[in-house]
Amino acid sequence: MLAFMLVATLSIAQNTSTVSSTGTGNGVTTDQEGSNTSTVTQDGTTNTADVDQIGSSKATADQTGLDNSTFQLQNGAGNSSDQLQNGDRNTASSWQYGDGNTSNEIQVGNDNRSLIWQQGNDNAADVNQDGNDNNSDGALGFLDQIGDRNTADVDQTGNDNQSGIQQGVFNGTPASDNTASVSQDGNSNISGVNQLSDWNTATIIQNGDSNISAVTQQGSTLNNAAVTQLGNGNNSSVLHNGSLNTAVINQNN
Numbered sequence: 001m002l003a004f005m006l007v008a009t010l011s012i013a014q015n016t017s018t019v020s021s022t023g024t025g026n027g028v029t030t031d032q033e034g035s036n037t038s039t040v041t042q043d044g045t046t047n048t049a050d051v052d053q054i055g056s057s058k059a060t061a062d063q064t065g066l067d068n069s070t071f072q073l074q075n076g077a078g079n080s081s082d083q084l085q086n087g088d089r090n091t092a093s094s095w096q097y098g099d100g101n102t103s104n105e106i107q108v109g110n111d112n113r114s115l116i117w118q119q120g121n122d123n124a125a126d127v128n129q130d131g132n133d134n135n136s137d138g139a140l141g142f143l144d145q146i147g148d149r150n151t152a153d154v155d156q157t158g159n160d161n162q163s164g165i166q167q168g169v170f171n172g173t174p175a176s177d178n179t180a181s182v183s184q185d186g187n188s189n190i191s192g193v194n195q196l197s198d199w200n201t202a203t204i205i206q207n208g209d210s211n212i213s214a215v216t217q218q219g220s221t222l223n224n225a226a227v228t229q230l231g232n233g234n235n236s237s238v239l240h241n242g243s244l245n246t247a248v249i250n251q252n253n
Contacts, residue, residue, distance in 0.1 A: 015053075023047075036074075044068070055079070057096075065090070076101070087112070098123070109134070120148045120174060127154045135162045142166070147174035152193075153181045160188045170196035170218050178202075186211070186232075197221055200240075208232045216240070225249075 015032040018039045025046040030038055036053040039060045047068045049061045057079035061070040066088040072081045073095045080102045081094045092105040093115045100122040105114045107127075112134045114127045123145045127136050134156045136143055143152050146168040154163045167178045180193040180202045187209045193202045196218040203226045204213045211234045217223040220243035227236050231253040238247045 017051075021047075038072075040070075042068075057081070061092075063090075074101075085112075092127075096123075101125075104128075107134075115142050117142070117144045117146075118150075119146045120150070120176070122148055123150045125152045129154075129156045129161075131156070131158045131161070133160045134158070135160075136164070144168055145175075147176040147178075147198075149177045150175065151179045155183045156189075157185045158187045158189070161186070162190045164191070165193045167193075167195045175200075184211075194218070197223075200224070203227070205229070206234070208234070211235070214238070217245075219243075 014035060016037045017030045019028045020041045022043045023045050026042040027048045028040050030051045032053045034054055035056040037058045038051045040049045041062045043064045045066045047063045049070045051059050052073045054075045056077045057074040059072045059081045061083045063085045068085045069091045070083045071093040074081060075097045076099045078100045079096045083092045083105045085092060085107045087108060088110045090107045090112045094103040095117045097119045098121045101118045102124045103116045104126045107114060108130045109132045111132055112129045114136045116125045118125060125143050136154050142164045144166045145152060150167045152165045156163060161184045163182045165180045167175050175196055176198050178195045178200045182191050182204045185207045189206045189211045191204045192214045194216040197220050199221045200217040200223045202215045205228045208231045210232055211229045213227045213236045215225045215238045217240040219241040222243055223240040223245045225238045225247045227249045229251045234251040236249045
């Protein structure tokens with residue numbers, strides 16, 4: 001009887017949660033069901049972290065400063081979410097449904113916002129924001145992927161930059177195997193990528209201030225858009241509706 005009980009105990013899935021808080025008024029909420037691992041580290045004042053996991057995934061959150069907030073929800077197997085925030089009043093959120101998805105959010109500075117939503121399998125998303133009031137969360141900024149094997153990367157340095165990437169559903173069909181990359185270095189730049197079919201690639205590079213770029217690729221497959229804008233006040237727009245279209249824009253002033 002004892003041997004049976006030992007075997008049964010070893011076969012039960014186990015969750016592991018590690019919390020370390022240093023400072024005043026920090027709060028952590030963890031809810032895990034299945035065989036998950038979470039690690040939350042907070043150093044500062046009135047920071048909050050919320051981890052919700054169902055299945056078998058891994059989440060880490062590390063915050064230093066004042067009034068920072070993280071949220072991580074994962075439902076599935078083999079998902080991974082990592083969040084690092086250093087500064088004040090930064091907000092990072094990650095929602096992942098499916099298997100094998102990965103998200104990474106790094107924010108250094110104050111009042112930055114990041115949101116990642118991934119639904120499907122084997123998607124990957126990265127947000128790196130260094131400065132103040134940068135936004136990849138909200139009306140003009142987000143990272144949303146619905147489908148399989150999509151990859152998105154946002155890298156913003158400076159202040160008041162906004163970036164949004166959506167790789168999702170077109171006519172009821174999820175988008176898969178798309179790649180989007182946005183790099184903005186400067187202030188008050190705005191970029192948007194919208195890819196609603198399969199096997200599309202979009203790259204936006206903006207260095208300077210007050211540049212605007214928008215890329216939309218939908219309807220079919222294997223479209224490619226590459227935008228590079230250097231200087232201040234450049235504006236570009238790309239719309240592809242079909243297959244095997246290519247656009248290359250270089251603007252410098």
